[in-house]
Amino acid sequence: MADExxxxxxxxxxxxxxxxxxxxxxxxxxxxxxAKVTAIRCDCQHAPCS
Ligand SMILES: [Zn+2]
Ligand SMILES: [Zn+2]
Structure with missing residues (x-):
């Protein structure tokens, strides 16, 4: 694993x-x-979450 x-x-x-x-x-x-926001998905705008 290279991601240590x-x-x-x-x-x-x-x-x-x-x-x-x-x-x-x-x-x-x-x-x-x-804030314990109950979103249905992440909206951080990074590629894995878009
Ligand atoms: Zn994140
Ligand atoms: Zn994200």
Whole structure:
């Protein structure tokens, strides 16, 4: 596995990799998860979620 150190975004519906030093791929996911938004899909606008 070449992806050691990479972790998935903590947003339940997000398929992206989290950014370094963060549990999320973007502020969108961080805010959405913290706010317990019940979205039907991730809207972070990264390719895996579009
Ligand atoms: Zn996403
Ligand atoms: Zn995300």
């Amino acid at each position: 150190g990479r972790k998935k975004c903590k947003h339940n519906l997000c398929e992206c990799e989290a950014e370094e030093g963060s549990d999320y791929c973007s502020r969108f996911c961080e805010d959405a998860q913290k």
